[in-house]
Amino acid sequence: MSVFLICMVIALFCFNCKTQTNQETQNQKTLFNDNWQFYLQENEEVSLGELPEAKWKSLHLPHDWSIEGKISKDNPSGHFGGYFPGGLGWYKKSFEFSKAWKNKMVSIIFDGVHKNSEVWINDHYLGKRPNGYVGFSYDLTPYLIEGQNSILVKVDNSKQPNSRWYTGSGIYRNVWIQAKNKLSVPLWGTFITSKNISEASADITIETSIMNHDSKSENVEVLFEIYDMNMKLVSNAKVAGLVESQDTLKLSQSAQVINPKLWSPESPHLYKLVSTIIKGNKVFDVNQTSFGIRSIRFEAETGFWLNDKNIKIKGVNNHHDAGAVGAAVPDDVLRRRLEILKEMGCNAIRTAHNPFSPEFYKMCDEMGFMVMDEMFDEWVASWPWVEYKNRGKVDFGYHLDFEKWAKKDLTSVILRDRNHPSIIMWSLGNEIPDQCYPEGPERLKPLLKLVHDLDNTRPVTAGCCFMHLANDSGFSELLDVAGYNGGGGSVFYEKDKAVYPNRKFIATEIPHSFQTRGVYKTITEMRSPQQGIPVPNLTEVEVFPEFSGFYSSSYDNSSVRISARDSWRRTDSLPYVSGEFRWTGFDYLGEAIKGWPSRFFNFGIIDLCGFPKDTYYFYKSQWTDEPMVHILPHWTWPGKEGQTIPVWTYSNCDEVELFLNEKSLGTKSNKGKLNLSWDVPYISGTIKALGKNEGRVVSEQTYHTAKKAFKVEVITDKSEVLADGVSCVHLEVNILDENGNFVPYADNLIKFEIEGPANNIGVENGDPLDLASNKINQRNAFNGKCLLILQTTKEPGKIKVNVRSEGLETGEVFILSKLSA
Incomplete structure (x- = not known):
């Protein structure tokens, strides 16, 4: 018997399968994403019996209807939601009862529906789940019938704003059907x-x-x-x-x-x-x-230990959207984003400010990211400077559901995620206003107990801004690890270390720095510099006055309270600070703090396309060992001849030598430095940086002054792809001059002609002010670049994409879509 079982289990064993099947028991967990119908309700008074048959459209899940809608100043999501539409949508699907389900327990599992979902099976009401980020399931067994069955899902995201960022709308994560024996391990x-x-x-x-x-x-x-x-x-x-x-x-x-x-x-x-x-x-x-097998611990004097090794957490905050695709993020898009972070040296991600998809944690397990798994952005209270009432940060936020649903939602997340070795901390909230009031600790205690009861192997934290108020209320002392957000001057750890010597420290959201890819300003823009470490102006007069006030400087002189460099210097030099999660890794939709007509603000060190900005290379210089050097800014500035431009380098080499048109501008030691700077009068030509170790050149970067735009370059991340209906290809578009040099100011309109078995699921350029649809076959380049994301169909064949722009030489790529790898 034991030999039979072992052989059977080995045959079943599969690390990456999406369907888990046993021939003898016929237990199954199967994707249920295909062949749904969707209707976006126009009249709020429509009842179940009044749903119009003619207005349904066919689609496959996951699906986000907000990213398909028109960005408008009149949309009630406002700057919080990036001016994208919300609304009320309906999904339905008919399916045949499977013979394999006979005498089984059959359930449907939703990984995420935003928000206020209600579900019916064959006109039987199954329930409601307000939270848009928490997975849930329903038992279908009592209501299934032989023959045709019908699932109906109502998704109400009409009350806006209900979040401080873009949420997306709809069934935006995977749906599964699971059939199990009556004697089995539950979900x-x-x-x-x-x-x-x-x-x-x-x-x-x-x-x-x-x-x-x-x-x-x-x-x-x-x-x-x-x-x-x-x-x-x-x-x-x-x-x-x-x-x-x-x-x-x-x-x-x-x-x-x-x-x-x-x-x-x-x-x-x-x-x-x-x-x-x-x-x-x-x-x-x-x-x-x-x-996974690993040990973790936080120490008051030495910070974080993994497998008995003292390491720094080198982390970023990320929201759950992925730019052009909104909140419905295909696996290939998510994996590419994680690979970009991995190359930078990032080793940790905070899920800001809600649980992510199951696929995210699986990838973090496989790729080696540590995760702070965060639950809430608000509980009940508003901020102290607002009249104290039981209300949250936005009018229709989670504070309306907290009392009834918080424990159930938290339980679902802990039970779902607690086997992931990537997760090293649970976070119960981000900048929860309750922290500032006597009620805060009382609301925290039962949540802490619930987490510790469900999982006593990981510490619990919360991201606290205005830490002095969290200290006064006693909130911060209840946490296993105190989480410091940068708000309210919470960037100086030494004072709290003196008062709370046994406290364990983690920077949950520091620094908040801004940068727009390809944009530079020499006059510093800082919010609340008096509460942090100011960055001096780089010049007396602005060298780059042409850039819009909606855009931010890539010199690391645009931030809140503290720069990326000063923040990491402090984190790295204070042994009791376990590490930091900067705000943010990627740009994200919504939280457009400068208002209309921007659809997001540029917090990320990587733009919505996945194109790194200059600050990305600062972190790479601090977080990786492979020799590198990076120059900023680019060297195409027509009309600025003779003006002095600050030229910076980021490098992990011992020293850097800078050249202009093959003439050395001097070698500078990089030891103990976070960046090097030269003041260089602008003249067109070539600027080059050499990174050296022990006098030997080990890294190099060169910029050539570009002439006018001449041709379109297209770079794909895959030449072959699976014809499975989910796999994706990213097409990076660059505008080049006649010599093949990148044109960093190009804004040409790019048109995509797609032939073959693939669909455009998103176009993007990273410009906060570009309000064009992400779902059409064209996009203006922004500072020389844009992106197209294709998703395959289930038909194999050759995919051809012509990338055209008026007056420019055309780019062309071919991709082979195959049934098997």
């Missing part, structure tokens, strides 16, 4: 922890719930088998128990892994637990759970 029913971790061994504790929906009690055995990434069995154990009818049994079992391979950002090794429920000679369920 999120396994919890795996590790302790006593050394090079020699690690003790694994497995807690598993067994549900029994049958009419009689059952004696069962559960076989636990742990496999490494090479599918090698490394440990096993067995436990038995009696599961009462219509009840759930919780079992706990220990196992040991010899010579464990520890999970870390440099070596993200994963294990797979296969849990098999057996009664007699019959297998009732096979459940798979990915996990």
